Amino acid sequence: MKNDDFPNIEMVSNQACLLTFSQVISEATSNDIAQVTQRLKSLAGIVDLVPSYTTLLVVFDDDHFDRFAIFKTIRQTIEAIDPNDFSIKDQREVVIPVYYDKEVGPDIEDVARHCQLSIDEVIRRHHETTYRAYAIGFTPGFAFLGNTPDELHVPRKTTPRLKVPVGSVALAENQTAVYPSVTPGGWQIIGRTPVNLIDWGSKNLALIAMGDSVRFDPISRDEFLVLGGQLDGF
């Protein structure tokens, strides 16, 4: 990280501070945040880390650190990172199989109409793009993936659905995401994955972590069913 890129550190409470890396969203910033998150994770007295698009919230044990000690620890940790590490992309790639069809993606026709593309073109553009997980939130395992190609930008639905089925693959503005659990949601649904995005019994818990690279792989209805996909839910 270059000196002038050093994040701004601000106490937001006596148990948390916010590191702001940039005012704009970029892959470079996202890399920096992923890197710093990784380094801080293993330190004693760090309770939780919440990385997002341009910021990292550091929650610390106030028996372990006062405000000066936590600033110092964060500074030293960042300074100790080899600048070359920031450019290295040791990104994981996650591939998510998707059954794209109006049967499980009830908004795919609307999306095609809005984008003035055929349904096949919507599918092709969606799965030919490699995305980056900029942030995880909203619900456990919900990864905000960006950016979708310009031709696929769509607004959110005017009335959000009260129940979006598990595994729904959806679009909103310049982002795409998979719904890990049944929740209300206003994104435009174009397909469904049979894989679990969240599994409390697994080592990583969530399939996608912040900073991961994500691709979608189109599958047929039969493959979807063989992989355990469910067709109901709406």
Add this chain to the structure above:
Amino acid sequence: MAFKVIKPGLLALIQDLGRHGHQSIGLTTGGPMDEVAFRWGNALLDNDSNSAQIEITFGMFALEAQDDTSIAITGADLAATLNDKSITPWQTYAIKQGDVLAFHQPVWGLRAYLAVKGGFHCEPTLGSVATVVREKIGGLTGKGDKLQKGDVLVYKACSDHQQRSVPRLAIPHYGNKEIPVILGYQCQSFSSLERANFFSSDYRVSSNSDRMGYRLEGKAVHSDLKGIISEGIAYGAIQIPKDGQPIVLLQDRQTIGGYPKIGCVTRVGGSILAQQKPGDIIQFTPITVDQAERERHLQMARLAQWR
């Protein structure tokens, strides 16, 4: 060796100090809404500070003891009775086999804590038993269920009871409705007039308040910013949506969000806020990080001295 739930009440949840370290995947922490009361419950019984307790919201909750033990009750006064005799919070009680412990309705406050000697036995999920209903995690089943009639809350039998009560000075000043706030996050985007309004107005607790957040109704405050790039939400963060009505985000809060925030209430402030019922009036008062640190250390020192 257990309590049997004979009346489930409105909302009774197994809680410990929360499930930490998983906010990066969007999992909230849970934990006691009144952390000060929770910590005192375990201190009174000389339990580990993270031992599982029951958070009883509003009341209408009753248990029958199947064995002898020692309990502590802290937090709100929910008109508790032990075999139909009134008992008051912030102290320990000896429990005999067959005793019936009931929490009826609020006299003051909203959430009572029931601690048992050695803690309630419960299998943790991701290192914690804290129940988060929305995320279907924690609690007796591990699936985020609130306590139901017939549930069996296991503890280790204990006939060695010690009568103890929390010194009056150490009990939070629940009557003081000034909730301390550390200015931060986007506080600069609120003009000095907006900030003055925020710190000088009465806010009423909305009936839409829950473990996720306390919604407040009163003088609207506005930020110069429409929205922000979504960022991590610390405990106690005060989010100001478009309508200008503050929402204080508490134990079951979402992990990231894109509304401007004016600052954070402290743990002690959040504990006092969590005892307010819909319709109650509070005010916000600014404090510095330095003051918040001192307040916290004083509180932890009192607990440590006790042990």
